[in-house]
Amino acid sequence: MAIREGRWDCPQCGNQGNRGSELKCPACGRVRAEEVQFYAAEDAAEVTDEAALARAKAGADWICEFCGATTPADQKRCRGCSADRTEKRRAVKELLDRPEAPAPAPKKKSKAGLVLAGIGLLAIAGGLLLCRAKEASMTLAGVSWERTVEVEKYTTVVEEHWRDRLPEGARILSTERKLERTDKVQTGTRPVTKTVEEKVQTGTKKVKVGKKDLGNGYFEDLFKEEPVYETRQRTVTEDEPVYREDPVYADWCRYEIDKWVKDRVEKASGSDKSPDWPAVSATDKQRPGKKVETYRALFKDADGEEHEWTPKLDEWQRLEVGRKYNVVTRLGSVQGLAAAE
Numbered sequence: 001m002a003i004r005e006g007r008w009d010c011p012q013c014g015n016q017g018n019r020g021s022e023l024k025c026p027a028c029g030r031v032r033a034e035e036v037q038f039y040a041a042e043d044a045a046e047v048t049d050e051a052a053l054a055r056a057k058a059g060a061d062w063i064c065e066f067c068g069a070t071t072p073a074d075q076k077r078c079r080g081c082s083a084d085r086t087e088k089r090r091a092v093k094e095l096l097d098r099p100e101a102p103a104p105a106p107k108k109k110s111k112a113g114l115v116l117a118g119i120g121l122l123a124i125a126g127g128l129l130l131c132r133a134k135e136a137s138m139t140l141a142g143v144s145w146e147r148t149v150e151v152e153k154y155t156t157v158v159e160e161h162w163r164d165r166l167p168e169g170a171r172i173l174s175t176e177r178k179l180e181r182t183d184k185v186q187t188g189t190r191p192v193t194k195t196v197e198e199k200v201q202t203g204t205k206k207v208k209v210g211k212k213d214l215g216n217g218y219f220e221d222l223f224k225e226e227p228v229y230e231t232r233q234r235t236v237t238e239d240e241p242v243y244r245e246d247p248v249y250a251d252w253c254r255y256e257i258d259k260w261v262k263d264r265v266e267k268a269s270g271s272d273k274s275p276d277w278p279a280v281s282a283t284d285k286q287r288p289g290k291k292v293e294t295y296r297a298l299f300k301d302a303d304g305e306e307h308e309w310t311p312k313l314d315e316w317q318r319l320e321v322g323r324k325y326n327v328v329t330r331l332g333s334v335q336g337l338a339a340a341e
Contacts, residue, residue, distance in 0.1 A: 002221040003056045004044040006213070008036045020217020021052065023071070023079050031069040031080040034090070040211055040219040047218065060215025063088040072216060090215035094222060097210045135338055138299035138307065138327040140319055145296070146269040147277050150289035153263040156256050163251040170255040180250040189239040196236055199229040262289065273317065299327050299334065309334035 006020035015027035023032050047053055059073035062085055069080030076085045158173070162180065166172075204225045212220045263286065268278035275295070280288045295316035297309045307329065311319075315337075319325075326338035 001223070002046045003053060003214075004040060004211075004219050004221070005047055005052070005056075006038040006040045006044070006217050006219050008032065008038050008217070011035065020219075021055065022217075023069075031067075033080075034063045034068045034070060036070070038213055038217055038219070040095075040213075044219075052218075056214055056216065056218035056220075058216070060089045060092050061217075062086060063090060091213070092215045093213050095210050095213060096222070097208070133328050133330045133335060135326055135328050136301055137324055138301045139324050140297060140321050141300045141306070142271060142298045142321060143273060143296065143316065143319060144269065144271045144298075145275040145294065145316075146267065147275060147291070147293045148265050148267045149278055149280050149291050150262050151264050151266060151280055152260045152287050152289040154258065154260050154285050154287075156258050157261060158254065158256050160252065160254050163253050166253060166255060167257060170253075170257045172253050172255045174254045175251045176254075177249050178252040179247055181248050182245045183248055184243045185246050186241050187244050188242050190242050191237050192240040193235060193237050195233055197231050197233050200232050201227045202230050203228045260287065260289075275313075299325070301327075307332075307334050309336075311336075 007017050008020060008022075009016045010018060010025035010028060010030060011033070012030045013025060013028035015025055018025055018032075020038055024030065025032070047056060055072060055074070061070040061072055063070055064078040064080055064083050065086045065088060066083045067078060067081040069078055070090060071077070071079045071085070073089075077083065078085070159170075161167075163172075163175070205228050206223045207226045208221055209224050210222045212222055214220055266278035266280055268276055270276075275293070277291070280286075282288065293313070295311060295313055297311060297316060297319055299307045299309065301307065307327065309327075328335045328338055
């Protein structure tokens with residue numbers, strides 16, 4: 001394992017980059033204290049001197065409980081106050097590197113692509129401008145309404161469907177045997193040869209993953225064994241299912257049934273503010289069905305151009321013909337009203 005000398009900064013005078021093995025600041029002479037933190041320079045050279053290696057491997061510095069100075073593990077007296085060695089030691093800790101995700105390679109764009117991209121951006125910007133809501137003062141020129149009611153009658157109708165899906169009350173008129181569906185039924189298997197790719201471990205490699213702070217001004221490189229793989233191809237034979245298609249027949253029925261069906265639509269309309277529903281004559285064979293109501297308001301802008309709006313009933317009822325309103329439009333279509341003038 002490679003060992004490299006670290007650095008430390010003096011908290012008293014601010015001198016930076018003191019060698020890790022230095023017990024005193026070369027600038028101000030202050031003894032290296034407990035609060036001093038070591039750091040490892042990325043370009044620090046590997047230690048090869050035997051004496052320095054022995055000191056690095058001797059263990060973490062011990063901390064004087066009287067003055068707080070740190071002293072090498074092999075020395076029995078404090079370098080700061082000459083007190084006897086204590087058992088308190090600087091921490092030894094592993095500092096793992098953070099794996100950095102590779103930055104995606106920038107995509108090269110052709111000139112034509114850049115031009116098309118620019119045109120696309122302009123088109124989007126133009127579309128957004130066109131789609132913006134606009135507000136303009138307009139006069140309500142008129143209103144109208146329309147209400148419709150479907151009239152249903154109870155009668156006999158002829159329909160067709162599969163026998164098992166006939167509605168209740170159906171009276172069969174005729175049947176025909178027809179193909180309803182095709183079922184897939186497995187009849188066996190057949191061998192199929194395929195080429196597959198797989199990752200195969202071919203060995204291992206040492207990868208540096210960080211460093212260990214030895215607690216004495218030195219750092220040791222940390223490595224781990226990582227597997228090395230290569231992609232290989234091999235041929236495999238697998239059983240593939242074989243199917244046949246079986247036709248399934250069923251009765252297709254023509255039948256009659258009594259039910260309510262749409263007969264006609266009654267309509268009422270007007271250009272006033274008094275909407276009403278059309279009269280529907282109900283008998284034992286007829287009844288009113290679905291109802292639809294539509295309300296329209298016709299506005300004119302300053303240029304005399306007409307704009308139609310289909311509001312809800314409560315909004316429509318509050319409108320007054322001849323009055324000015326702040327009308328909100330988008331792409332020429334009325335969206336609603338803002339505050340009235």
